[in-house]
Amino acid sequence: MERLNLRDSGMKFVETHNHLTGWSPDAKQTFEELEAISTERGLHGFAISDHHDLDVFATEENPWEVDVPSYVETFYNRRRMPSKRGAGDKPGFLLSLELGWTPHNGVQLREIDEQYPFDYTIVAVHFYDGYDPFLHRDKIYFQNFEELYTSAINMIEQSARELSCSRIVAHYDFFSRYAPEDKSKMLYRHAPDSFDTLFRTMRDNEQILEINTGTISAMFRHKGYTMKEAMPDPQILKRYRELGGRFLTVASDAHRVEQNGRFVKEAIAYLNSLGFEEFAWFEERELHYSRVVL
Ligand SMILES: [Zn+2]
Ligand SMILES: [Zn+2]
Numbered sequence: 001m002e003r004l005n006l007r008d009s010g011m012k013f014v015e016t017h018n019h020l021t022g023w024s025p026d027a028k029q030t031f032e033e034l035e036a037i038s039t040e041r042g043l044h045g046f047a048i049s050d051h052h053d054l055d056v057f058a059t060e061e062n063p064w065e066v067d068v069p070s071y072v073e074t075f076y077n078r079r080r081m082p083s084k085r086g087a088g089d090k091p092g093f094l095l096s097l098e099l100g101w102t103p104h105n106g107v108q109l110r111e112i113d114e115q116y117p118f119d120y121t122i123v124a125v126h127f128y129d130g131y132d133p134f135l136h137r138d139k140i141y142f143q144n145f146e147e148l149y150t151s152a153i154n155m156i157e158q159s160a161r162e163l164s165c166s167r168i169v170a171h172y173d174f175f176s177r178y179a180p181e182d183k184s185k186m187l188y189r190h191a192p193d194s195f196d197t198l199f200r201t202m203r204d205n206e207q208i209l210e211i212n213t214g215t216i217s218a219m220f221r222h223k224g225y226t227m228k229e230a231m232p233d234p235q236i237l238k239r240y241r242e243l244g245g246r247f248l249t250v251a252s253d254a255h256r257v258e259q260n261g262r263f264v265k266e267a268i269a270y271l272n273s274l275g276f277e278e279f280a281w282f283e284e285r286e287l288h289y290s291r292v293v294l
Contacts, residue, residue, distance in 0.1 A: 045092030
């Protein structure tokens, strides 16, 4: 794997989804490390978007819940808008939050989004009937892919609808990563009606689909796919476009330094081959995009 490096290319690409140690319990990179690698990669900008998963486990202290006021206080003034970036400036830096939606917390998460000055939030579904796909595989992967992925996309659609203020819909294919079977890639034909409904909701809310290279990595490394096969199903992307989706964001979702830029180059080249050339980010909730063709 070669990291995407856009230095001297003139192309502007913003990584919209990353985690920091001290803010996400599963992350091991500091802000300084993330900034340094983003500079080295010639990125136009990068964002932090730590986990905010409410009501995850019934423990008194939930490490998956960000202390939002101190998060904002720590990082708000360090923001640099990519669109205002001059020659020789460091990459832009945006403040985001990954809102972990469940059927019980939509109202609370919406309030967080409305109350704090994030550049944008990302809506994500990490749990299935309250179960973590990594820890409780038997509670999730007892059904066939059609059933499981239909329920998963229906949940994501509900999350996108309830958090219509969130601008990015994270990793639609998250549940395909942890299936015990090989060849668990999520396909359009597993849940065609659900995908259609999701993409219509996203069009109405002006939400952008994220291509999360963490899934590409999981498919390639653990699920027996070649790099080309590990890429998102072209039928899904075709349908996204037919239903009004123009922009994408490609995200490393890096939790550790070495994950920065993983398979981003391959993913962008693949998406280019399907006709997607415009990649988006948000500054103070406003859509920005740039053409990246590799
Ligand atoms: Zn996530
Ligand atoms: Zn994430």
